[in-house]
Amino acid sequence: MTRYILHRILQGIPLLFFISIILFVLMMNMGDPIATMGGRTATRPADRERLKRQLGLDKPIVVQYFYWLAGNDWTKIDLDGDGIGETYGERKGVLRGDFGYSLVNRGKPALAVIGERIPNTLILMVAAELVIILGSLLVGVYSALHQYSFTDHFITTLSFIGYSMPIFFIALLSMYIFAVLFKRWGLPYLPTVGMFDPQVGKTAGQVILHMILPVLSISVISLAAYSRYIRSTMLEVMNQDYIRTAKAKGLPRPQIVYIHALKNASLPIVTVIGLDLPLLLGGAVVTERIFAWPGMGRLFLDHVERGDLPVVMGILMLISVAVVVFQILTDIVYAWLDPRIRFG
């Protein structure tokens, strides 16, 4: 197993390398990070030229990529514009864990900028993932066991609708219903923006209250998709011979469903969910934007708008790493669940 994991990690490295090149090329042609450094007034020409030099943005893309990857502390760089390098660079490069300094939050390492937002996104993701997994298991197993019943048809239709819902539409609609209309009707209504009410402070209750609508919006699509998937997987498993054997043994239905069937059904489910998990972050971009959630998705949008290469690259690379890690984790969990692989 250890060898297998090591092998997978080694496989992931060239993949990440590949991704970083694709992204870097795309990023280089994005906008001019210096254009918006002037704030409300356009950056002055002399400052543009100087900043480009000082931030290393005047270098050819290959050099910039290399600096990003391996740093520039081994070479002298030109700061005063005389064309001769006089001081050693400060960047260590991604390979040594330095993603560079943010071009927007000047003086702040990109990783620190991202790091501040990660917990906020994670809290949203973990909650959403819990809702998704528990909810879809509940719904999927239920409708598999009651195949062709009215509830099953109802759930199937509903999950189709949920699956087709654009996140922003769910978000806008739920904001309108649970905040605007509820308020209008004098019902207790939910907050729509931010992570907590500053007047109250960042208490657990506040955060949970503010999380309800964003989590709902992120969850609906996956919830719908996974319930459908779990339903069909469960149906398939419930038709297996060993389920008939278990029934023939006179086991009670819950034990058959939750131990015999679910354990088998969980194999494909774990794979799908495990591989999708990091992709859920995509949903966070829109959700965080609408609900003003101070997470990584909003950070991405804000910084992509201002061409903050180090931060944007950092976010994308972190996600890519997460995807690779989750692929490996999924394999491990799969092996743990399936004795045929564990011992095979």
Next chain:
Amino acid sequence: MTKQPLLDVKNLVTEFIIPEGIVYAVNGISFNVNPGETLAVVGESGCGKSVSMLSVMGLIPTPPGIIVDGEAIYGNKNLFKLAEEEMEQIRGKEIAMVFQDPMTSLNPVLTIGKQITEALICHFDITKNDARDRAISLLDMVGIPEARNRLDDYPHQFSGGMRQRVMIAMALACDPHLLIADEPTTALDVTIQAQIVELVLQLKRQKDMAVIWITHDLGVVAGIADRVNVMYAGYIVEEALVDDLYEDPRHPYTCGLLGSLPRVDHRRERKLCSIPGSPPSLLVKPVGCPFRPRCQYSKEICQFETPKLRETSRGHHVACWIDIQSGEQISGS
């Protein structure tokens, strides 16, 4: 035979409702099995022999399957009328079942120990350790070497024959009164088949239980069964003591089955029967004799009236309008 049968099934009708229509899988069959007796049910694939047994066990997937009519008296209960919880008490404990394919009938993600003990724990007030001990002795009994060490193994670590032994151990865990063996040897190698047959016979004698042995292999039947039911297209077409059947098959279908069976030990000359064509679609409710399209003896009556079982000699019943000895239509009914 004044003794009350262990299981008495009357007029069982099982159908499946699928988008294309209704599958008439079992069309009103009656049979019984006495304590300690071995009943063989013989027929081609798809003749309804498995479905009828699964109906008795309450294992027909519903939907699409439904038991339309009939009763199955076990003890003094009609199994078809029992609540699910009561049925759970009978399944595994009173009536156990061994299935055809040991490769797919064992849960791949649970240890065999777990799979054997869970039935014990479920049906008896027994601790986990006791259940394990019993599982070990069961595995010993069915001839699995080093049973104690293999308890925590997973099914994929066993060969096919060994798995079927595990299945049998599992079925026998609660000392059932009736064991339904649904083609338990079909998926196995020929050499292993004989071992499994021998094992079941031996255990049957040890435990004094009744066995219903479902098979399409008449060769197996001769060695183990007391009585034989021959099924075709959802009907029982012939019912006889095993020797009677072999000596004197009365249904053209049985005759065909026996004809296709190589029997080197049989001295008697016999008219060679063969069965042309293929079994009918069960989507159409047959009018007349279901076997008519393939029957070389068929007469006009076969087209319109479904033959009922009639007794030809003591304990020997056949559902046919024709007396195949003479080739003449029987008179009366």
Next chain:
Amino acid sequence: MCNFKKYSQLISVIVITLILIPACGPKTSASPKVTTFIFTQEFDTLNPLYSNMWFSQITLELWNGWAWNFNEKNEPVPYLVKEMPSIENGGISADGKTITVKLREDLKWSDGIPLTSEDFVFTYDMTISPKNAVATTYPYDQLASLEAPDKYTIVMKFNEPFAPWQATFWKGILPSHILKPVFENEGSIDNAEWNLKPTVGFGPYIFKEWESGSYTRFVANPNYWGPKPKIDEIFIRFVPDDASQINALEAGDGDLGTFIAYSDIPKLEQEGIKIIPAFSGYNEGMFFLISKERGHPAMLDVRVRQAIAMGIDRESIVKNLLLGKTAVPASYWDALPFYNTPPVQNYPYDPEASNKLLDEAGWVDSNNDGVRDKDGVELVLRYGTTTREVRQDTQAVVQQDLAKIGIKVNLLNYDSDVFFASYDKQGPAATGQLDIMQWSDTTNFPDPDYYYWYCDEIPSAENPQGANWQYLCDEELDSLFKLQATQVNPEERQKTYQKINQIFHDNVYWLGLWQDPDMWALGKRLSNYKISGVTPFFSIGEWEFSSGE
């Protein structure tokens, strides 16, 4: 019986625990007089040298500050200095090349260390050091030298008289006792901790904490050398969009908001929220590409530009899209009446006159496709701006207006980092791809100085950062702009601007759409506030809660 129930209990316990874990967070308690400001953008950095961002700059007034502030009338008021240098008091030399600034003697940093001329010199040194990638070196790069003869005096020497000095110098002072060691150790203050956590300042408030994406907190400075501030704590909350800001203001969660969209004003006023327009010199307007090489030939003709000016119903845009909350500027210097004297007259909305002018100029619809043309060239213009909603809305209205006088415009929108990208980054405006460019800009407000129109600012491969995206070289205008920059005497400068204004107006080099004052919203809780268009929080220490709160 079966052990299934045990499992389900175990599972539910795990689930509940998992749900509860994130629920245990830190608690912050509220203290007495706390006011909440709503900002729609988060600071990039708090170091004044590294940010030109408006929100960061205005916040400077809380914890740092300018050497002199501008009041609600945009007049300079001394803050760190004893008096404003002038020719009369000898602060400005007769030739205008030397400015002497006298500092107050009671200044101190929040950690008790005195604030002296040394900090001013250090600020200057840091700005122009090539080792620091500061946002701008202007105007310090204009200095010939900076000297500090004693602890409370600084002498600024220029090669040429530098007229805009008041509006540009000493916007924020760095604490040399904190940052000098950093600079000496690391070779740069680019990544100093102080930039993001400036716990040492000298304003009425000091920085307390900054939670990324959420808020920044400032508390009263116990070591403040001026009068003690009235409010204990200022909580700046970041919200991502206007809607959140309006919600917060309406709900009373926020006491102050800014950049209020015109369309939201009536709703807020209904809630008893005060709206204050602060003129910061910004005007939303159209810049025209007037270039033989890159532009549309029609734009070279002043009559076409005049036709555009009279063909757009700007009053209607202001009235409907901006709910009449502002006005159409006649001059780029509308917010500086002193430099717009006598005021130039605005072009009226007169499509008839436009049509006549276009006909005269030879642009007629000869092929009857609804668009005027001349010599086979259709009068189709590229009209670009950013993706801001009000700009896109304006574009749609303008497109319709101009269609009526036979001018077709194609609308283009860009993210601001693309739109404002420089020539070498293929910025669409900088590379002359847009005949009409719309954005909002100001001068060195409250100074009228302006450099976009210099001939040597025209971008090219040799001058990739040039700012003259109009590609217009008007020799007379060029020399007038260069002249005013050296006119330390306001009256002389006023006369120069009179000429500049007239040239702008007659040639329609720039067409104002609406005056773009910063709209401030102040909640009912606050009182005794004054807001300046330049240094909005210049009197923040005097702000008070209304009685009863």
Next chain:
Amino acid sequence: MGILNIMIAESTPNLFVDDLETPPLPLTTLAWKRFKRHRMAMLGGVFLILLVLYSFGGSLFVEEKYANFTNPPIRLNTPSWQHPFGTDTVGRDVLARTIYGGQISMIIGILAVIIETSLGILIGALAGYYGGTIDSLLMRFTEAMLNIPEIFLLIVMAKFFGNKIPNLTLLGRTFSGSVVVIIVIIGLTSWMYLARIVRAEFLSIKENDFILAAKATGTSNTEIIIRHILPNSIAPIIVSATLGIANAILSEAYISFLGLGVQPPTATWGNMLDGANNYIESAPWLWFFPGLLILLTVLSINFLGDGLRDAIDPHSRAI
């Protein structure tokens, strides 16, 4: 094998034969029969036709000029008889804009899928047919693209290509260059799954005897790919392309919603939603109608695709 299948197959030997062995080519009467059985798919198809009629037929009643006609004095009017869906921030009729927006959204969906499908087939076919280095290189590339959530890729690409394409005039109508950009980037960011499907199909089909026979007779590779393998793997491609349209419409909506998509005044359902969160309370009609139309379209296509999958590609399973 499930018990049900065994039993039914057992008890009715000739009943499910056609289900057990998929016909090599779809759209036989059988497929149509299966499709018809799928009630939701039929419903989806009907709805989709209605939506297409709404968007394309609607233009017979409403002129594009009207959809782009600004009238600031009536901005943000609530729905009324004159403007059943209300008016937007510059007084344009929302109903008319949903009609023309629908056209653009659907055109984007279809054209993007054409790009997506072509790329997916090309890359999948090359990788699957040639194998070896080409395969591993292409699949690494596919994997790399799959590794980044689509929305991030879309945003980055939207910035990359943003406004590099001028406005186009086609059939007397002017389209914002951003429409082309969006089509291209959606195509460029969505081909990966299809490429994998096609590759898998190719891998299995190329081992068949008739391919070996074709090779032996000296048929060129291109011809084998186009004539022999592709037609045999068309079923999953059709299903994937159908569902791809729904995804493309959604992607357009997401990216336009974030303000990086199609630029006004060209309306799409997506960009009509841009800035909608400023009007959640004050003008819900601004976001409700385009949002609903997107939902209905995507839903119909998903139903349709699901039925199509059951009909012509019954072995695959929805995720």
